[in-house]
Amino acid sequence: MIQKKICMLGGFAVGKTSLVRRFVTNVFSDHYQTTIGVTVEKKTVTIKDQDVMLMLWDLYGEDEFQHVRDSYLRGSSAYILVMDGTRRGTLDTALALQQTAARTLGTVPFVSIINKADLQSDWEIDEGAIEQLRARGWTVLFGSAKLGQGVEELFLSVVTQIMHGAPLPTEHV
Amino acid sequence: MSRRPLHSDPSDDPLFNRVLSTLDIAIFERNGRSGEFRLQGLAPEWWCARGGSEPSTVLDLEQWSPFLREYVAADHSAWAAESGTIEKSGPWTETDDQGGTITLEATVLSMESRTILLIERLGAGFEQMRSIVQRARDRVLAEDVAVKSHHKTETRLTNQLEVSERTKDDALALLQHLGLAALVLDERGRITFASDRALTLLGISTGEVIGRQWEEIIPFHQQDRAIFHEMVNAPADRRTAGPFSIDSAQPSWIELDIHRDPQHQRRQIVVVHDRTELHALRRVLNEQASFHDLVGKSPAMLRVYQLVRDVASVDTTVLIEGETGTGKELIARAIHSASGRREKPFIAANCAGLTDSILTSQLFGHRRGAFTGAVNDQQGLFEAAEGGTLFLDEIGDVPQPVQTALLRVLQEKEITRLGEARPRKVDVRVLAATHHNLSEDVVRGSFRADLLYRIRIARVQLPPLRERREDIPLLAHSFLMAICAANGKTIDRLSPETLHRLMSYVWPGNVRELRSAIEFAVISCKGTEVSPADLPPEIVGMPAVPTLAPWIPLQDRDEKSRLLAALSEAKGNRTEAAKRLGVSRATFYRRLVELDIHPR
Numbered sequence: 001m002i003q004k005k006i007c008m009l010g011g012f013a014v015g016k017t018s019l020v021r022r023f024v025t026n027v028f029s030d031h032y033q034t035t036i037g038v039t040v041e042k043k044t045v046t047i048k049d050q051d052v053m054l055m056l057w058d059l060y061g062e063d064e065f066q067h068v069r070d071s072y073l074r075g076s077s078a079y080i081l082v083m084d085g086t087r088r089g090t091l092d093t094a095l096a097l098q099q100t101a102a103r104t105l106g107t108v109p110f111v112s113i114i115n116k117a118d119l120q121s122d123w124e125i126d127e128g129a130i131e132q133l134r135a136r137g138w139t140v141l142f143g144s145a146k147l148g149q150g151v152e153e154l155f156l157s158v159v160t161q162i163m164h165g166a167p168l169p170t171e172h173v
Numbered sequence: 174m175s176r177r178p179l180h181s182d183p184s185d186d187p188l189f190n191r192v193l194s195t196l197d198i199a200i201f202e203r204n205g206r207s208g209e210f211r212l213q214g215l216a217p218e219w220w221c222a223r224g225g226s227e228p229s230t231v232l233d234l235e236q237w238s239p240f241l242r243e244y245v246a247a248d249h250s251a252w253a254a255e256s257g258t259i260e261k262s263g264p265w266t267e268t269d270d271q272g273g274t275i276t277l278e279a280t281v282l283s284m285e286s287r288t289i290l291l292i293e294r295l296g297a298g299f300e301q302m303r304s305i306v307q308r309a310r311d312r313v314l315a316e317d318v319a320v321k322s323h324h325k326t327e328t329r330l331t332n333q334l335e336v337s338e339r340t341k342d343d344a345l346a347l348l349q350h351l352g353l354a355a356l357v358l359d360e361r362g363r364i365t366f367a368s369d370r371a372l373t374l375l376g377i378s379t380g381e382v383i384g385r386q387w388e389e390i391i392p393f394h395q396q397d398r399a400i401f402h403e404m405v406n407a408p409a410d411r412r413t414a415g416p417f418s419i420d421s422a423q424p425s426w427i428e429l430d431i432h433r434d435p436q437h438q439r440r441q442i443v444v445v446h447d448r449t450e451l452h453a454l455r456r457v458l459n460e461q462a463s464f465h466d467l468v469g470k471s472p473a474m475l476r477v478y479q480l481v482r483d484v485a486s487v488d489t490t491v492l493i494e495g496e497t498g499t500g501k502e503l504i505a506r507a508i509h510s511a512s513g514r515r516e517k518p519f520i521a522a523n524c525a526g527l528t529d530s531i532l533t534s535q536l537f538g539h540r541r542g543a544f545t546g547a548v549n550d551q552q553g554l555f556e557a558a559e560g561g562t563l564f565l566d567e568i569g570d571v572p573q574p575v576q577t578a579l580l581r582v583l584q585e586k587e588i589t590r591l592g593e594a595r596p597r598k599v600d601v602r603v604l605a606a607t608h609h610n611l612s613e614d615v616v617r618g619s620f621r622a623d624l625l626y627r628i629r630i631a632r633v634q635l636p637p638l639r640e641r642r643e644d645i646p647l648l649a650h651s652f653l654m655a656i657c658a659a660n661g662k663t664i665d666r667l668s669p670e671t672l673h674r675l676m677s678y679v680w681p682g683n684v685r686e687l688r689s690a691i692e693f694a695v696i697s698c699k700g701t702e703v704s705p706a707d708l709p710p711e712i713v714g715m716p717a718v719p720t721l722a723p724w725i726p727l728q729d730r731d732e733k734s735r736l737l738a739a740l741s742e743a744k745g746n747r748t749e750a751a752k753r754l755g756v757s758r759a760t761f762y763r764r765l766v767e768l769d770i771h772p773r
Contacts, residue, residue, distance in 0.1 A: 005239070012310050032314070034307045036299070037264025037276060040238050055239050063313075065306050069263060075243060087317060122321070 010082035011093035012061025015115040018145035081112040088124035109161035203288040360439035376421020426452040465507035469644035485511035493606040495635030498685030501606035517561030525567035543592025569609030
């Protein structure tokens with residue numbers, strides 16, 4: 001079976017662990033527990049009759065306490081950049097992490113998701129900022145780990161890009 | 174924590190095993206040939222728990238997280254080094270069969286050409302560090318939420334403030350558009366708002382108002398200030414004060430409605446009403462009802478008032494004609510008061526019943542020794558009235574020699590004291606009055622024609638009271654109030670029957686008689702209302718004049734018709750005709766002559 005390493009990158013408390021848990025176990029907890037270190041989850045998906053085991057590396061959130069090690073990224077087939085729509089600063093963190101990942105991994109597929117769509121009325125990341133990301137060539141999805149919205153689409157989009165290099169439509173809310 | 178030996182090795186050293194137990198570390202050494210990692214020394218409990226009943230002494234990477242596999246497979250510089258170099262993997266989480274998790278950290282190092290892998294279970298120290306990071310991040314998130322909440326509140330309040338400001342601006346614009354004059358005073362009496370209209374009415378410029386005490390700003394007179402102060406501090410929700418006179422560039426009269434602000438009970442809203450026009454109208458009405466000390470608003474009296482104003486503005490001699498008691502001296506005083514001589518003396522002299530020598534002495538003065546009893550030099554009334562007005566009442570009774578002297582004074586503006594030869598210049602305006610028909614006196618030869626023409630340059634004819642009956646209620650009420658005030662009595666009114674009696678009486682003594690009658694009634698009255706029984710007997714006893722035919726003077730042409738009609742009805746009897754018209758026989762005759770009526 002094909003195995004693919006996918007790293008979850010983003011600032012702290014943007015919902016990386018929640019997205020992975022929602023995808024792997026369909027569970028969500030409102031209680032925020034910070035991730036220290038790395039947790040690797042596995043899930044097998046089938047793309048065009050081909051089973052692919054995803055090894056989802058849930059890395060700790062990037063902030064002044066913890067910086068992502070380049071070594072954790074090595075061997076990744078793709079990565080996912082997660083942002084919290086209610087915090088404008090998480091977009092800047094995602095931009096910085098994308099540069100780190102690109103430097104370490106070269107040109108590998110990545111998808112970004114603006115999480116917490118259930119709180120969209122409180123979003124600080126506005127349409128203009130999203131347009132700027134898309135102008136950089138980013139795939140920007142919207143989702144909510146809490147509601148399960150856009151989660152499947154997120155991972156399928158990544159796998160599809162890994163396997164076939166064809167991105168899905170960019171907006172899934 | 175229990176440990177059991179898995180492999181016989183130099184590391185069976187008890188001290189070495191106690192150290193491993195304390196640190197919760199599993200130590201593996203790589204076999205150079207097979208590449209296997211084999212456990213050294215005692216296995217920690219967590220290793221045994223993962224291995225089941227018979228845990229392996231060889232590290233099976235397939236049973237572990239891809240994290241460890243990648244880490245072990247990586248090309249670590251520490252393994253190539255001779256010794257002393259270590260590389261840590263960083264923490265990762267492993268899940269056991271029961272769904273529990275442990276956090277581990279791997280370290281690779283090389284010692285004496287032996288490749289060592291340590292796997293340490295992160296314990297209390299790690300959890301403490303996790304807790305610190307968790308709290309720090311929770312705090313950052315909480316602060317972020319707080320900042321957003323503050324921002325939201327600030328935005329909401331800013332929006333509310335904008336709406337409030339807009340509403341206030343709209344209300345102010347409406348207020349200004351409606352021209353409502355209003356002030357708002359705070360609990361300390363400071364002005365916090367003033368509409369443009371209020372400022373205009375109060376004669377105040379905008380810049381100096383807000384935040385100032387009303388006492389400093391509103392140009393009240395002293396007594397009005399005290400009244401307003403009392404009203405502002407009164408407990409009632411709504412109070413009315415005024416009218417107040419405002420001294421400003423454009424003097425005005427105002428009334429004030431003072432309300433408590435329903436939003437802030439200690440603030441006051443003062444609505445200013447412009448009463449200037451109302452006050453002016455009232456003044457005009459009052460002037461029409463009275464003129465100086467004259468009372469009456471009948472057309473005849475209004476004509477008299479106008480005539481007085483006219484003659485007051487010139488400095489000519491005036492002849493005031495009217496029956497006794499019609500108020501000839503009051504007219505003279507009114508002319509003087511309305512004239513440019515008002516600041517100078519007004520002297521009245523009654524010329525009736527005096528001998529020519531006494532009258533001459535009174536009017537022109539005398540020199541000591543001029544006649545028996547003239548012990549001092551004495552100035553006369555002309556000199557006493559210097560610069561002012563001399564009123565000569567009953568001039569028709571002046572003896573002929575005095576008439577001659579008067580004529581000289583009027584022509585030459587100089588007098589000569591009795592006993593002196595030197596004339597003295599005088600500047601006196603002469604007003605004369607008589608109840609005589611001086612024209613008839615001239616015909617009879619008792620009055621000098623040239624003097625008549627000299628004093629009759631202007632004429633004021635006062636109508637008898639019976640010719641202006643509509644003034645009787647006003648006069649009666651005016652006298653009632655004045656007499657009550659002087660006597661300390663509280664009589665409110667005249668009964669309708671009393672008024673009817675007063676209106677019906679012919680009043681041969683005119684206004685003077687009316688005043689006496691009211692004085693009599695006030696003395697007699699025991700209640701608060703004057704009844705007919707309180708009036709003098711001659712008024713009560715008189716048969717009422719038919720109310721249908723009170724003689725109200727009209728224009729000359731109408732009056733002539735009325736006189737002729739009365740004569741016709743009386744079959745030429747002049748006494749009867751006069752009675753029918755409610756006038757005296759003398760007046761009737763006079764009016765016949767004046768209107769050039771010659772009955773057969």
